[in-house]
Amino acid sequence: MSLSLNQIIDFQTNGYVIAEDVFTPADWQPVIDEIERIISARAVILHAEGKLPELHEDEPFERRLTLLARQCPEIARQFDIMFLLGPAMFDFLRNDKLLSVVESLLGRELSCNPIQHLRHKMPWKGEGEQPIGMENVPWHQDAAVTSDDSEASEIITFWMSLVDATAETGCMEIMPEVFKAGYLEHQAEGGTTIVPTLLPHVKPIKAECRKGSIVIMNKYTPHRGTTNRSDIIRWSLDLRYHKTGARSGRNFHPSFVVRSAANPDNVLTDYNEWCRLWKEALGKPATQKAHRV
Numbered sequence: 586m587s588l589s590l591n592q593i594i595d596f597q598t599n600g601y602v603i604a605e606d607v608f609t610p611a612d613w614q615p616v617i618d619e620i621e622r623i624i625s626a627r628a629v630i631l632h633a634e635g636k637l638p639e640l641h642e643d644e645p646f647e648r649r650l651t652l653l654a655r656q657c658p659e660i661a662r663q664f665d666i667m668f669l670l671g672p673a674m675f676d677f678l679r680n681d682k683l684l685s686v687v688e689s690l691l692g693r694e695l696s697c698n699p700i701q702h703l704r705h706k707m708p709w710k711g712e713g714e715q716p717i718g719m720e721n722v723p724w725h726q727d728a729a730v731t732s733d734d735s736e737a738s739e740i741i742t743f744w745m746s747l748v749d750a751t752a753e754t755g756c757m758e759i760m761p762e763v764f765k766a767g768y769l770e771h772q773a774e775g776g777t778t779i780v781p782t783l784l785p786h787v788k789p790i791k792a793e794c795r796k797g798s799i800v801i802m803n804k805y806t807p808h809r810g811t812t813n814r815s816d817i818i819r820w821s822l823d824l825r826y827h828k829t830g831a832r833s834g835r836n837f838h839p840s841f842v843v844r845s846a847a848n849p850d851n852v853l854t855d856y857n858e859w860c861r862l863w864k865e866a867l868g869k870p871a872t873q874k875a876h877r878v
């Protein structure tokens with residue numbers, strides 16, 4: 586599914602667009618099944634080690650990890666794409682519907698950017714309840730998590746939720762049009778975030794969307810995560826793509842070609858090679874900063 590001309594114009598005007606209902610449940614299910622298998626496998630090991638008393642085997646995808654992590658936070662550690670390296674996730678990074686949307690904005694020569702995450706934002710009822718897992722990501726531009734040698738690269742963020750993303754489950758908040766100001770200085774204090782005195786006085790929008798939709802953002806669009814006040818996990822993916830040949834902003838992690846009209850043989854379809862590239866990159870000592878600050 587390509588974006589419509591109006592959606593492309595909205596993206597160019599506002600620095601974001603929400604493409605609703607791109608995916609059907611069938612597109613997600615292999616990824617969800619894979620995540621569930623990984624959770625079960627970790628749970629069995631931690632249970633055998635005596636670290637996880639209750640397995641909660643009958644709980645659904647939207648709830649089980651919270652119940653397990655409350656007993657044993659270790660189960661949710663390094664629960665991200667580059668550590669899990671699942672074949673269904675590799676397939677999803679190359680999903681045809683997704684790539685057609687990406688192509689609408691970036692053209693025919695596409696690479697998957699290594700800055701990509703699977704997130705499990707756990708419910709938090711507020712003061713009085715111990716939060717588990719990921720904190721809210723504060724106001725930032727994604728350019729701040731790329732190296733400055735990639736300034737000229739268009740690196741576009743494709744954020745999608747595996748459950749409905751609402752104000753209650755913790756959808757993204759976005760500042761429209763601000764991308765035109767370019768890079769705003771960030772600070773490390775408080776988690777890579779725009780220097781508070783530089784934060785634009787712009788009313789943010791709540792990027793609520795149904796499961797199966799994509800929130801697409803320019804790399805200079807300020808956005809932040811919000812608290813999940815529901816009783817389900819807000820599972821989401823944030824993927825990035827860039828034009829093949831452009832700098833990725835993380836040259837020490839692997840980019841790979843996902844679509845090419847000019848050189849179709851360069852498209853990486855080999856799952857084992859993808860795993861090898863990540864393992865090799867993560868096996869090296871970290872010598873460069875991942876964030877600009």
Ligand SMILES: O=C(O)CCC(=O)C(=O)O
Pocket residue numbers: 704706722727742744757808809810811821823
């Ligand atoms: O998923 C979230 O809550 C934050 C994600 C985010 O900030 C990003 O994708 O850049």
